[in-house]
Amino acid sequence: MTKERGGDGRQRKTGKDAPVRMKDIARDMGLSTVTISKVLRGHSDISEQTSKRVLKRMKELNYQPNFAARALITGRTWTVGLVVPDLLHPFFALIAKAVSAAIRGQGYSLIITSSEDTPELERQEIEQLLARRVDVMIVASAQRSPESFRRIEERKTPYVLIDRRFPGLNANFIGVDDEAVGMIAAGHLIEQGCKTIAHLRGVQTSTALGRLKGYRQALAAHNMKPLPAHIVSAGISGDDRGEPGGYKGALRLLATTPRPDGIFCFNDPIALGAMRAILEAGLRIPEDVAVIGCGNVLYSGFLRVPLTSIDQDSAAIGRRAAELALSLVGNKEPAPPTVELVAARLVARASTLRA
Amino acid sequence: MTKERGGDGRQRKTGKDAPVRMKDIARDMGLSTVTISKVLRGHSDISEQTSKRVLKRMKELNYQPNFAARALITGRTWTVGLVVPDLLHPFFALIAKAVSAAIRGQGYSLIITSSEDTPELERQEIEQLLARRVDVMIVASAQRSPESFRRIEERKTPYVLIDRRFPGLNANFIGVDDEAVGMIAAGHLIEQGCKTIAHLRGVQTSTALGRLKGYRQALAAHNMKPLPAHIVSAGISGDDRGEPGGYKGALRLLATTPRPDGIFCFNDPIALGAMRAILEAGLRIPEDVAVIGCGNVLYSGFLRVPLTSIDQDSAAIGRRAAELALSLVGNKEPAPPTVELVAARLVARASTLRA
DNA sequence: ACGGGCGAAGTTACCGATAACTGAGAACCA
DNA sequence: TGGTTCTCAGTTATCGGTAACTTCGCCCGT
Numbered sequence: 001m002t003k004e005r006g007g008d009g010r011q012r013k014t015g016k017d018a019p020v021r022m023k024d025i026a027r028d029m030g031l032s033t034v035t036i037s038k039v040l041r042g043h044s045d046i047s048e049q050t051s052k053r054v055l056k057r058m059k060e061l062n063y064q065p066n067f068a069a070r071a072l073i074t075g076r077t078w079t080v081g082l083v084v085p086d087l088l089h090p091f092f093a094l095i096a097k098a099v100s101a102a103i104r105g106q107g108y109s110l111i112i113t114s115s116e117d118t119p120e121l122e123r124q125e126i127e128q129l130l131a132r133r134v135d136v137m138i139v140a141s142a143q144r145s146p147e148s149f150r151r152i153e154e155r156k157t158p159y160v161l162i163d164r165r166f167p168g169l170n171a172n173f174i175g176v177d178d179e180a181v182g183m184i185a186a187g188h189l190i191e192q193g194c195k196t197i198a199h200l201r202g203v204q205t206s207t208a209l210g211r212l213k214g215y216r217q218a219l220a221a222h223n224m225k226p227l228p229a230h231i232v233s234a235g236i237s238g239d240d241r242g243e244p245g246g247y248k249g250a251l252r253l254l255a256t257t258p259r260p261d262g263i264f265c266f267n268d269p270i271a272l273g274a275m276r277a278i279l280e281a282g283l284r285i286p287e288d289v290a291v292i293g294c295g296n297v298l299y300s301g302f303l304r305v306p307l308t309s310i311d312q313d314s315a316a317i318g319r320r321a322a323e324l325a326l327s328l329v330g331n332k333e334p335a336p337p338t339v340e341l342v343a344a345r346l347v348a349r350a351s352t353l354r355a
Numbered sequence: 356m357t358k359e360r361g362g363d364g365r366q367r368k369t370g371k372d373a374p375v376r377m378k379d380i381a382r383d384m385g386l387s388t389v390t391i392s393k394v395l396r397g398h399s400d401i402s403e404q405t406s407k408r409v410l411k412r413m414k415e416l417n418y419q420p421n422f423a424a425r426a427l428i429t430g431r432t433w434t435v436g437l438v439v440p441d442l443l444h445p446f447f448a449l450i451a452k453a454v455s456a457a458i459r460g461q462g463y464s465l466i467i468t469s470s471e472d473t474p475e476l477e478r479q480e481i482e483q484l485l486a487r488r489v490d491v492m493i494v495a496s497a498q499r500s501p502e503s504f505r506r507i508e509e510r511k512t513p514y515v516l517i518d519r520r521f522p523g524l525n526a527n528f529i530g531v532d533d534e535a536v537g538m539i540a541a542g543h544l545i546e547q548g549c550k551t552i553a554h555l556r557g558v559q560t561s562t563a564l565g566r567l568k569g570y571r572q573a574l575a576a577h578n579m580k581p582l583p584a585h586i587v588s589a590g591i592s593g594d595d596r597g598e599p600g601g602y603k604g605a606l607r608l609l610a611t612t613p614r615p616d617g618i619f620c621f622n623d624p625i626a627l628g629a630m631r632a633i634l635e636a637g638l639r640i641p642e643d644v645a646v647i648g649c650g651n652v653l654y655s656g657f658l659r660v661p662l663t664s665i666d667q668d669s670a671a672i673g674r675r676a677a678e679l680a681l682s683l684v685g686n687k688e689p690a691p692p693t694v695e696l697v698a699a700r701l702v703a704r705a706s707t708l709r710a
Numbered sequence: 711a712c713g714g715g716c717g718a719a720g721t722t723a724c725c726g727a728t729a730a731c732t733g734a735g736a737a738c739c740a
Numbered sequence: 741t742g743g744t745t746c747t748c749a750g751t752t753a754t755c756g757g758t759a760a761c762t763t764c765g766c767c768c769g770t
Binding site for chain 4: 021022033037041066074
Binding site: 071109128132 | 374419420421422423424426427432441442443445448449451452455456459464465466467468471483484485486488510598624627630631654657658659661
């Protein structure tokens with residue numbers, strides 16, 4: 001009648017090697033499981049001698065704690081979730097890399113998901129991460145509204161927004177000062193002697209709006225005012241961003257009168273498309289039209305015309321976001337939100353230097 | 356004396372909302388926990404009527420199973436581990452994106468780690484993934500020897516190698532036929548009239564060796580034989596790959612006599628560096644030196660000289676690897692290894708077209 | 711001598727699910 | 741009518757850890 005299931009009767013010498021458990025070590029050393037557990041967690045209850053012996057035996061047996069069991073009782077999964085719009089975009093790839101590096105060695109693992117710039121998909125991915133009970137989330141959101149984040153807050157999972165933020169959502173945020181970005185970019189074009197400066201803007205995100213605002217401010221400071229036709233969106237609904245969007249947008253800009261002699265592009269892929277349109281139209285960069293991008297993440301120096309860009313230091317964004325995220329784990333009370341803007345800086349190249 | 360811990364006395368109406376558990380639903384409906392569990396798993400034990408009611412209530416309460424608890428008893432974590440040498444390299448970024456897309460909606464999550472092209476770091480990352488009991492691993496390895504993989508096999512965790520493989524390791528593999536890549540690339544240069552074809556090779560990996568072999572074969576087929584000085588490694592020990600390695604390597608090649616009039620580069624970043632060196636030396640591409648890369652992952656069409664490259668269809672590699680990986684989960688006996696090579700194809704651009 | 715305090719380890723209950731078995735009726739069958 | 745099958749659900753024992761107590765000596769002070 002004796003039930004002989006795994007629990008005790010497990011064979012440990014047959015080479016079947018199911019992973020070693022605390023129970024195995026405990027029996028092996030004539031101690032209780034709890035003692036082993038305490039040693040592992042550096043509990044003060046244990047004599048130094050016992051502790052050393054146990055640690056030694058753990059090494060020998062190559063013991064690895066079972067994350068699932070631990071998570072079940074402690075509620076912590078030692079997992080960080082990262083949601084980005086597109087892993088292929090170097091800006092986000094670099095952030096992912098930086099986050100990964102920052103949590104490495106802290107015992108955390110990183111679940112990375114891509115929303116493909118689709119709000120609905122992003123919502124689902126966030127639900128998945130919540131279901132997995134990640135300890136904290138880092139999100140570069142493609143949402144239009146902050147609703148999903150209310151959900152995260154309900155679940156009391158801390159999170160950090162990066163790159164894009166939401167008006168009215170008082171959340172942790174790491175990113176650049178997009179207004180400054182817009183001002184630097186437009187200001188640079190003005191310095192280079194551009195008289196008619198257009199903006200190939202992004203879709204309705206805080207980054208796009210901020211850069212637009214900065215662009216307007218820079219122009220206003222020099223008594224310039226953009227024509228409505230000189231502010232064109234590179235893609236309407238997420239279907240047409242990046243290079244193709246830049247190409248089409250630039251075509252529209254080139255058809256206006258007066259034709260712009262400088263274009264500030266929301267990001268580098270868009271700038272790439274814009275440059276293609278400009279060159280195909282038989283115009284010269286930067287003599288006829290100067291182009292500046294944003295992100296500085298492409299092999300910008302190797303392009304047909306090396307592209308001037310605003311560097312956002314995405315590695316720093318990723319690193320700081322990870323550090324902030326880890327600091328939030330395990331807090332009883334939600335800490336007051338931290339907002340941190342990293343510095344943006346101009347990297348001037350041939351596409352704007354009219355020397 | 357009655358212990359009143361979480362178990363039963365949990366308050367569910369206070370807005371404290373700890374996640375809903377099976378137990379909550381069970382009590383709510385006057386059923387047992389097990390019944391709920393069976394419904395969730397589509398057990399045939401349950402009447403359609405009960406099943407529907409339970410499912411409905413689950414939806415209403417937004418029930419989400421606790422992965423940790425499930426993993427603890429079933430041994431499955433519904434987690435896939437992906438190890439790549441560098442997330443920033445578009446080739447691997449695209450693979451990550453494809454893997455992510457392929458497992459999306461299958462209930463799996465993806466833990467992505469980067470080895471930074473360091474064998475020791477990769478070993479550690481693999482250990483982490485094993486400790487987390489991922490269901491299956493996909494690895495683009497930076498190892499020199501297949502030792503770490505023996506470890507994975509000991510643990511009976513299935514895995515799929517991508518891109519790089521190991522002689523003597525009979526494992527699942529998805530990648531390109533590197534010999535074919537080398538032959539196509541060198542063959543193309545020959546067709547374009549190059550007489551002296553050099554190779555900027557990669558470090559000691561199966562990919563580098565395969566491409567080198569294909570390169571030699573293509574030359575041999577045309578009675579050409581490369582000078583030893585015309586085969587240069589773009590980086591010795593993982594410290595100097597990519598663009599800088601290509602630059603330095605090309606400088607060495609340009610100093611040889613006879614000077615090569617065609618260079619087959621191990622990958623696109625290396626080709627970029629090589630082109631920089633060539634242009635800086637006052638030579639023309641492709642008239643003086645034709646350059647071909649491999650990967651076709653950069654914005655190759657937008658470069659100063661648009662780069663001819665061998666497309667490896669990395670999206671397909673990622674997708675197939677993910678499909679294969681998922682098919683391995685839960686198999687009792689390790690299935691005989693699957694090896695699958697995706698087709699490589701030439702994308703000719705200005706850097707080789709001598710019209 | 712005796713209660714108190716302390717160091718070091720053990721007991722017990724539980725985290726939230728699932729595997730494996732048990733049980734109560736209803737339907738079926740000879 | 742008694743036995744056999746089905747149906748549909750419930751009981752019980754884990755999974756591998758951890759939190760919160762409890763226990764057992766032993767040294768101390770009064």
